[in-house]
Structures are given as structure tokens and as C-alpha cells.
Amino acid sequence: MDPCSLTAVALARAVKARELTAVAVWEAFEARIRRFNPTLNAFLHVNPRAAAEAAALDARIAAGEDPGPLAGVPVAVKDNIVTCQMPTTCASRILEGWVSPYDATVVKKLRAAGAVIAGKTNLDEFAMGGSNENSAFGPVRNPWDLRQVPGGSSGGSAAAVAARLVPLALGSDTGGSVRQPASFCHLHGLKPTYGRVSRHGLVAFASSLDQIGPLARTADDAALLFSVLAGHDPHDATSLRPDQLAPAPAPEGPLRVGVVREFLAEGLDPRVRGIIDAALANWKAAGATLVDVSLPSARYGIAIYYLLATSEASSNLSRYDGVRYAMRAVGARNLEELYSRTRGQGFGPEVKRRILLGTYALSAGYYDAYYRKAQQVRTLIRREVSAAFEACDVLAGPTVPTPPFGLGALLGDPLSMYLSDMYAVVANLAGVPALSVPAGFTAADGVDAPPALPVGLQVMARPGHEETLFAFARRHEALFPELAGRVAPDALSEEVAR
Amino acid sequence: MNPAVLDRYEPVIGLEVHAQLSTATKMFTAVPYRFGVEPNTLVDPVVLGLPGVLPVVNREAVAFAVKLALAVGGRIRHRSRFARKHYFYPDLPKGYQISQYDEPYCEGGAVDLELADGQRRRVTLTRIHLEEDSGKNMHADAGANFSLVDFNRAGVPLVEIVSEPVIASAAEAVGYLRALRQILRTLGICDGNLEEGSMRCDANVSIRPRGASKLGTRTEMKNLNSFKAVSDAIEYEIERQAGVLDAGGAVVQATLLWDPALGQTKVLRTKEEAEDYRYFPEPDLPPLEIPQAWIDELAAQTPELPLALKDRLVAQYQLTPYDAEIFMNNLELAPYFERCVAQAGGPALGKKLANWILTELLGAFRDTGKIPVAAEDLAALVVLVEGGELTGRNAKDVFARLLAGERDPRALAAAAGLLGSVGADGELEAMCRELMDANPAQVEKYRKGKINVLGFFVGEVMKRTRGKADAAAVTALLKELLA
Numbered sequence: 009m010d011p012c013s014l015t016a017v018a019l020a021r022a023v024k025a026r027e028l029t030a031v032a033v034w035e036a037f038e039a040r041i042r043r044f045n046p047t048l049n050a051f052l053h054v055n056p057r058a059a060a061e062a063a064a065l066d067a068r069i070a071a072g073e074d075p076g077p078l079a080g081v082p083v084a085v086k087d088n089i090v091t092c093q094m095p096t097t098c099a100s101r102i103l104e105g106w107v108s109p110y111d112a113t114v115v116k117k118l119r120a121a122g123a124v125i126a127g128k129t130n131l132d133e134f135a136m137g138g139s140n141e142n143s144a145f146g147p148v149r150n151p152w153d154l155r156q157v158p159g160g161s162s163g164g165s166a167a168a169v170a171a172r173l174v175p176l177a178l179g180s181d182t183g184g185s186v187r188q189p190a191s192f193c194h195l196h197g198l199k200p201t202y203g204r205v206s207r208h209g210l211v212a213f214a215s216s217l218d219q220i221g222p223l224a225r226t227a228d229d230a231a232l233l234f235s236v237l238a239g240h241d242p243h244d245a246t247s248l249r250p251d252q253l254a255p256a257p258a259p260e261g262p263l264r265v266g267v268v269r270e271f272l273a274e275g276l277d278p279r280v281r282g283i284i285d286a287a288l289a290n291w292k293a294a295g296a297t298l299v300d301v302s303l304p305s306a307r308y309g310i311a312i313y314y315l316l317a318t319s320e321a322s323s324n325l326s327r328y329d330g331v332r333y334a335m336r337a338v339g340a341r342n343l344e345e346l347y348s349r350t351r352g353q354g355f356g357p358e359v360k361r362r363i364l365l366g367t368y369a370l371s372a373g374y375y376d377a378y379y380r381k382a383q384q385v386r387t388l389i390r391r392e393v394s395a396a397f398e399a400c401d402v403l404a405g406p407t408v409p410t411p412p413f414g415l416g417a418l419l420g421d422p423l424s425m426y427l428s429d430m431y432a433v434v435a436n437l438a439g440v441p442a443l444s445v446p447a448g449f450t451a452a453d454g455v456d457a458p459p460a461l462p463v464g465l466q467v468m469a470r471p472g473h474e475e476t477l478f479a480f481a482r483r484h485e486a487l488f489p490e491l492a493g494r495v496a497p498d499a500l501s502e503e504v505a506r
Numbered sequence: 507m508n509p510a511v512l513d514r515y516e517p518v519i520g521l522e523v524h525a526q527l528s529t530a531t532k533m534f535t536a537v538p539y540r541f542g543v544e545p546n547t548l549v550d551p552v553v554l555g556l557p558g559v560l561p562v563v564n565r566e567a568v569a570f571a572v573k574l575a576l577a578v579g580g581r582i583r584h585r586s587r588f589a590r591k592h593y594f595y596p597d598l599p600k601g602y603q604i605s606q607y608d609e610p611y612c613e614g615g616a617v618d619l620e621l622a623d624g625q626r627r628r629v630t631l632t633r634i635h636l637e638e639d640s641g642k643n644m645h646a647d648a649g650a651n652f653s654l655v656d657f658n659r660a661g662v663p664l665v666e667i668v669s670e671p672v673i674a675s676a677a678e679a680v681g682y683l684r685a686l687r688q689i690l691r692t693l694g695i696c697d698g699n700l701e702e703g704s705m706r707c708d709a710n711v712s713i714r715p716r717g718a719s720k721l722g723t724r725t726e727m728k729n730l731n732s733f734k735a736v737s738d739a740i741e742y743e744i745e746r747q748a749g750v751l752d753a754g755g756a757v758v759q760a761t762l763l764w765d766p767a768l769g770q771t772k773v774l775r776t777k778e779e780a781e782d783y784r785y786f787p788e789p790d791l792p793p794l795e796i797p798q799a800w801i802d803e804l805a806a807q808t809p810e811l812p813l814a815l816k817d818r819l820v821a822q823y824q825l826t827p828y829d830a831e832i833f834m835n836n837l838e839l840a841p842y843f844e845r846c847v848a849q850a851g852g853p854a855l856g857k858k859l860a861n862w863i864l865t866e867l868l869g870a871f872r873d874t875g876k877i878p879v880a881a882e883d884l885a886a887l888v889v890l891v892e893g894g895e896l897t898g899r900n901a902k903d904v905f906a907r908l909l910a911g912e913r914d915p916r917a918l919a920a921a922a923g924l925l926g927s928v929g930a931d932g933e934l935e936a937m938c939r940e941l942m943d944a945n946p947a948q949v950e951k952y953r954k955g956k957i958n959v960l961g962f963f964v965g966e967v968m969k970r971t972r973g974k975a976d977a978a979a980v981t982a983l984l985k986e987l988l989a
Contacts, residue, residue, distance in 0.1 A: 245791050
């Protein structure tokens with residue numbers, strides 16, 4: 009039995025039943041990391057203590073202890089989530105070499121659930137980007153086609169799961185950073201309800217939008233990881249207490265699927281359109297009610313997202329000043345230079361661009377026109393989304409307007425890159441949960457053209473209704489069995505390595 | 507200060523006071539704070555602003571802040587907001603301070619104060635908001651190419667109390683600060699130590715020609731860390747601004763730093779250099795909810811304010827304003843005094859009890875910081891004296907034993923044979939006549955004019971009565987008999 013071909017659910021069951029040891033599981037995945045990571049560049053650090061942690065877990069299982077729901081399952085952690093046994097870089101020079109003195113709440117939860125922390129995955133610097141090319145430590149390649157980006161910012165986590173270097177990974181999603189890579193890598197990627205997963209230990213990009221979410225190959229695996237992550241955390245004042253939000257069960261019977269008109273309009277690649285239309289037609293044929301839904305303010309989503317996210321980012325990234333930890337530029341002659349040199353040398357171009365944008369949006373004289381106006385539109389979007397759920401259980405559409413794009417293709421065109429998240433940001437702005445599920449592949453045509461590339465379908469639900477999303481995903485898997493079995497071929501990832 | 511300046515110009519002063527709340531832990535994390543501790547030992551990831559940390563509001567700090575709002579009669583918002591105030595400085599760990607901006611938890615309110623001449627003033631408040639303190643830069647010796655930063659103070663809860671520009675003189679400003687400090691101490695929410703920085707003051711000062719309605723351009727002075735500094739700096743600034751106006755110039759809006767050694771200000775920054783703090787609502791914290799039920803609960807715990815206490819002591823127990831002020835300034839003594847009054851059976855003995863506390867007990871209290879005699883014992887002692895069972899002189903002996911830690915004045919006096927007084931039914935007169943008969947020579951001396959012999963007779967009577975006689979009555983009686 010090759011552990012790497014099993015789902016996380018199956019692995020945990022096998023380890024708990026002592027059919028597999030946690031050590032054997034880790035060794036199998038570690039071998040794949042060693043073999044394929046040089047090509048993919050998905051991992052920035054591999055946990056040197058993973059084997060020892062797996063052995064300790066085996067000892068506990070042998071002693072009759074319950075190892076937890078993720079018994080022996082290797083889980084990769086996006087490198088903007090702090091860990092005290094490995095560096096946390098956020099793929100930025102400014103944090104290079106820094107080791108947190110504390111573990112993020114989600115990392116503690118993973119350990120308590122019996123997971124083996126596999127390592128830290130590559131990302132766009134400080135989670136800012138949609139291609140994983142904004143990493144100080146090099147881009148990540150898409151395991152389905154090495155010439156394409158894996159998406160971002162959780163590109164390392166997505167590539168690692170898609171290439172079966174780990175069965176599960178954590179991403180973070182501020183404006184699509186879990187779902188867009190899930191779409192590009194043929195995965196399930198969840199952005200939970202704002203406040204359902206603790207942000208304590210997630211290096212903040214935009215605090216009012218950030219959520220940690222799972223990346224997995226199957227709906228059950230994503231649901232399993234989410235069940236471990238979710239819950240109130242006293243260290244995060246924005247995390248929801250049970251009295252503020254009671255998680256809801258999935259509805260019985262056929263789902264009412266709202267099709268968001270604005271998500272099938274201008275800017276959508278016809279190849280993606282075809283796949284989404286076909287998927288929805290299958291849903292209808294299977295008994296779902298399709299409801300035409302309009303979110304008129306969604307078209308302002310990207311504009312206000314880039315005002316709010318950059319405003320918060322400009323504030324959150326103020327702490328990297330070279331005074332207390334991590335990088336400090338040498339040779340500064342005064343305080344002003346200490347700041348400007350450290351930040352000038354430490355941050356990459358996209359991070360600087362966003363700090364400038366956000367600083368501008370919050371400046372005296374511009375605040376009302378930009379930040380305040382954006383908050384008002386955010387309220388509108390929130391209301392429209394909330395109203396849309398009166399007539400349906402989920403809102404569906406494409407996750408991303410395009411299939412994966414080529415490495416370097418959009419580097420000189422930040423606006424096009426930003427538009428990649430035009431559908432995804434709506435869920436962050438509204439605070440609702442959203443899941444990207446594998447929907448299909450583009451047709452592979454011609455010798456030089458890319459091979460078939462993954463396309464995802466996004467479903468959103470009411471706050472606290474993650475179970476509805478997982479129920480949708482499970483039925484979706486049943487409707488499209490040929491998609492569920494499809495994995496990225498190893499041969500590709502080996503090509504460049506040789 | 508040149509009084510002629512005040513003839514021509516009216517100063518308009520507003521104060522911004524930062525008070526550290528003496529909570530068990532910091533504003534947004536469970537780390538304690540004490541002054542004067544080894545640098546960077548009272549820190550954690552939240553205090554240092556490490557990546558990934560989040561603030562969690564300290565409920566005790568909010569409770570303290572609400573008590574202050576109640577004490578000054580401010581309007582408390584049931585839902586207020588924290589905001590981020592941005593600037594770069596090494597002592598500010600996150601590059602922003604978590605404060606409150608356009609939705610502070612308290613607006614309005616007022617502080618009453620009494621000037622040295624007994625005049626009362628009311629300083630109205632604009633607002634009070636909650637925020638966190640910064641760390642402290644420690645500059646090495648001149649010529650060193652580095653500075654050190656101590657983050658112990660960072661994250662300590664502060665209330666910023668902003669007064670309206672209604673203060674008319676340095677003396678009023680100091681009176682306001684003293685009154686505010688007294689309120690903070692009465693509430694037990696801040697120790698009010700200016701030197702250690704647990705209470706800090708910035709002063710906004712402008713002047714305008716007498717009779718003018720338009721406000722002049724103001725300057726803001728920082729680093730006023732004593733009452734003297736506040737007074738000196740304000741007076742200096744009034745005179746400086748008057749000089750500028752008298753010379754036909756215009757006051758430049760600026761932030762100034764007071765140098766107490768030189769007795770003058772220097773410009774920190776002008777309006778053109780003013781920073782843009784880029785305030786926006788703190789996204790890591792939900793709105794601060796202060797429900798009415800909680801306010802009511804805290805109101806029930808809020809003690810009487812100092813000036814109200816003073817007025818009440820004068821009205822209720824006929825204390826002199828001077829005595830009442832001593833109670834106002836030694837807040838633990840006031841409830842003790844009132845316990846004594848209750849034990850003694852009511853306000854009738856209030857003045858007597860106050861006298862005992864302020865003349866006999868105050869010294870020991872100041873020396874030790876502890877109230878040395880139980881209220882019931884002091885009350886019992888005074889009841890014995892006022893009931894004629896114990897003379898004032900003997901009461902002092904009993905009091906000395908109470909101070910030494912003994913209890914129950916009646917038992918002490920009884921055991922020493924001091925109870926009951928001599929003098930009824932001619933007993934005292936008989937004793938005096940007996941003495942005179944036994945000492946004819948002394949009687950003769952007195953009658954020839956050596957009146958200091960009287961002391962001999964009084965002393966003998968007191969000796970024979972073991973102090974139980976009233977010395978004044980004995981003296982009067984002897985004078986009568988010897989005449």
C-alpha cells in the first residue's frame with residue numbers, strides 16, 4: 009500500500025488501526041518531497057523533526073492512546089503561519105531566518121490532532137499575489153504543467169498537495185489565496201467563514217479579510233482538516249464564540265444552487281465558461297434547483313478589495329522596521345535610514361506597491377474618498393450576498409476567470425493579476441465561507457499548447473454553513489467520478505529535476 | 507510672571523492627561539507591569555508586536571476606564587471602537603498604537619476643583635479614550651552610535667483625558683491636575699505618580715487679547731512631568747506668546763518640548779511637519795461593548811469623590827474645612843472616621859473623634875501607612891471621655907496603649923483603676939480642704955502672692971485622685987478655696 013496514494017481520511021484510519029505506522033507514512037511522503045520539491049519549489053523548509061514526531065506518535069498509539077483525527081497525517085503549513093520549530097519567512101527577505109517563539113493556534117491544533125507537520129510552504133511574499141511568483145525564494149511550479157503558475161498566494165501548499173508531497177496543507181485566503189490555487193491545481197480549497205478559524209499566529213496581511221483554510225484532494229479530506237482547525241480561540245478577538253455563530257448542518261434534500269449572473273459575464277475565459285456551464289447542467293440534471301442570482305455590487309469587488317486590503321496591509325506591515333527582530337539593514341546613519349534601508353531592501357516590489365497604495369488610501373484628505381467609501385461598498389456587498397441566500401443554499405460560479413496562466417505571463421501586468429481574484433474576493437468581503445472544487449480541465453490541443461489545465465468551481469454559503477459546502481463537494485465528486493480520480497502525473501515533476 | 511501680561515491677555519489652556527491604569531496586566535495581553543524593573547523583562551510576543559500576534563482587550567482596564575467616566579459624569583458609549591494610530595518610532599512596537607479616535611468610549615464630563623484660596627472651578631472634558639502605552643527609548647551617552655529600547659512599559663493601559671480649553675491660568679491647570687489625580691487615586695485605578703510617568707500631561711496654550719472672542723493660535727507642550735513643570739511651562743509659554751504678539755508677530759502652531767533645567771521650551775515640530783497618523787478602525791478588535799448592566803454594576807462600586815467627601819464631612823459632622831481636607835487627602839482615614847462615628851453611636855461625637863484622629867492618630871498613620879487603632883476602640887475611648895468616666899489626661903495614657911497594640915479601652919482603664927471621676931458630692935472639696943489643713947505654710951505663701959504654689963496643690967489633688975479629677979475643675983476650686 010503506497011501511503012502517498014491514500015486520502016488523509018484513509019491514512020488516519022490506517023495509522024490508528026496500526027496498519028501503517030506514522031513513521032512509514034512520513035518516510036514515504038518525505039521521499040516524494042526530496043524527489044519532486046527541487047522542481048516544484050513548494051516547500052521552503054522541511055520539518056527536520058518530523059520523523060521523530062512521527063515515532064513519538066507511534067509510541068503513543070502503541071501505548072493505547074487515541075492519537076487524534078489526523079493520526080500520522082503529514083500536513084504542510086503555509087510559511088505565513090508561525091511555528092516555533094521552523095523559520096517563518098512569509099517568503100520575504102525581511103523575515104529571513106526569523107523563528108517564532110510561539111506556535112500559531114492552528115499549528116497547536118494540528119499537533120493535538122495527531123498530525124505530523126511536514127514543513128513550511130512557499131507563497132507570494134506576505135501572501136500578496138496570485139501566482140506565487142512574488143516569493144523572495146523563487147516561484148512555485150504547477151504540477152499539472154510546470155510552465156504554468158500554481159496560483160497564489162498559497163501556491164506552495166497547493167502544489168504540494170496536488171503533487172502528493174503531502175495529503176493536506178494549510179493555506180491562507182485574504183482575497184482568493186486558497187481557492188485560486190485550488191482551482192489551478194485541481195484541489196478542494198476552503199475559505200472559512202470569517203472568525204471560524206483562529207488567526208492567532210497567522211502573519212497578518214489584511215486582518216478583516218484573512219482566514220486560514222484547508223487544501224485537499226477530496227471533499228472529505230478538506231472537511232476533516234477543517235473540523236480540526238475550526239473553533240473559538242481566546243487569543244483572537246475576532247474569532248467567533250459558539251453563542252455568536254452556531255455552525256449549521258447541511259440542508260436535507262436537493263440543493264438550491266444560486267448562479268451568480270455577474271460571475272458569468274465580461275472577463276470570463278470561454279474555456280472556463282464552458283466547464284462551469286457543463287457542471288451546472290449536470291447539477292440540474294441531478295435534481296438541483298438552479299436559481300438566477302444577481303450581486304450588482306460584486307463588480308466593485310476588486311476595486312474595494314484592493315483599497316481595504318492594501319490599507320490594512322500598510323498598517324500590518326509597519327512592524328517590520330528592523331528594530332526588534334529579523335532583518336536590519338546595515339550601514340544606516342540615523343533612524344530614518346534604518347527604516348528606509350531595512351524596508352527598502354527587505355520588501356519585494358509587490359509588497360512595496362501595496363504598502364504605497366494602502367498608505368495613500370488612509371492618508372488625511374483621501375480617507376473618505378477611498379477607505380471609507382470602500383467600507384460602504386463592502387456593506388452593500390455583504391447585504392446583497394445575505395439577501396441572495398434567501399432563495400438558495402449556495403451561490404455558484406467559476407472560482408477564477410481563467411485557467412492557470414504561464415509563469416511570467418502577468419508579472420508586468422499587476423491589474424490582470426488582480427482580476428484573477430474578481431470572483432473570490434466577494435466571499436472575503438462578505439465574510440462568508442467559500443469552497444473551490446475541481447470542475448474540469450481545459451482541452452489539451454496541439455503539441456506546443458499546454459496540456460489539459462484544471463478549472464475550479466466556487467460555491468459560497470451563509471456564515472457558519474461550511475457543512476453545506478462540503479455536502480455540495482461530496483455530491484459534486486459523485487456527479488463527476490472521472491475528476492475525483494485524476495492526479496497530477498509524477499513524470500512531469502521529475503522532468504526538470506533530471 | 508509679569509502680572510501686566512494678564513491684564514492685556516487672557517490665557518486659554520486645555521490639558522491632555524495620560525493616566526496609566528493600575529490593572530493586573532497590560533491592555534491587550536496577560537503581562538503584568540511594574541515601574542523600575544529590569545528592561546525588557548515584562549514583555550511577550552504581543553507586547554513586542556511579533557508577527558502573527560493579536561490584541562485581546564483587558565476587561566479590567568475597561569472597567570477602570572468606565573469608573574473614571576462615571577466619576578466625572580461623562581457619557582459612556584455602549585459601543586465604541588479602537589483605532590490604529592500610525593507612526594514610526596523605535597519605542598512603538600507595531601508601528602501603530604491601538605487607541606480610540608472618532609468613537610471614544612466616553613465624551614463630556616467635568617472635574618471640579620478647589621483653588622488654594624478656596625474658590626471652586628469646574629473644568630469640562632471633551633472626551634476620555636482608552637489606548638496602550640509605548641515603550642521607552644534609552645539614549646546612550648553622547649557620541650554613542652546606538653540607542654536602546656525598553657518595552658516594559660509598552661502595552662500598559664492608558665486613559666487619555668482631554669479637557670476643553672477652559673483653563674485660565676497655570677494655577678487652575680495645576681488645581682485641575684491635582685483634582686484629577688485625587689479622583690484617579692480615590693477610584694484606585696492609577697497611582698498618579700508624575701515622576702514615574704504613571705500620570706503625564708501635555709498642555710495646549712493660547713492667549714487672546716482680553717475681550718476678544720476668537721481663540722489665538724495654540725502650541726502644545728510635552729514632557730511636563732511634575733506639577734511644577736506644568737505651572738512653569740504654562741507661565742513661560744503665556745509670557746513667550748505675549749512677547750511675540752506684543753512685537754507684532756504671530757504665534758506659530760507647534761509642538762514644544764519643555765526643558766525643566768533651562769526653564770524654556772524648544773520646538774519639536776511645527777504644523778507643516780505634523781504627522782499624518784492615518785487612523786482607521788482596528789480590524790483585529792470588534793467594537794468595544796459596554797452594556798448598561800455592566801455600567802450599573804461598576805457605578806455601585808464607585809466611591810465618593812474627594813471634593814464631595816469634603817463637603818459632606820463639613821455638613822454632616824461640622825468639621826472645619828481644614829480638617830475635612832485632611833480626610834480628603836488621606837482617603838483611607840475617611841471611612842475609618844465614619845466607622846468610628848457609627849461605633850460611637852452617631853454624628854454627635856464626630857468632631858471629637860475627628861480631633862482624636864487628626865491630632866493623636868495621624869502621625870502614626872503617616873509613619874506606617876496603616877491605621878493603628880481599631881475603630882471600635884477609638885470610639886469606646888471617646889465615649890468614656892465624653893461620658894465623664896475617663897479624664898482626657900488618662901485617656902491619652904490609654905490611647906498610648908492602644909497604639910502599642912492593646913485592645914479594649916474600658917478594660918484597660920478599669921484594670922489601671924482609671925475609671926470613674928472624682929469630684930461629685932463635694933468629695934473634691936473635702937480633699938482640697940484636707941490638703942490645705944495639712945499644709946498651712948503653703949496656704950500662707952499663696953495668700954501672700956506666691957500664686958505658683960497653686961501648682962503644688964493641683965498636683966497633689968491629681969496624685970491623690972490618680973488623675974481621675976478634672977484638672978481644670980480642681981484648679982478653679984482651689985483658687986476659690988485659697989482666696
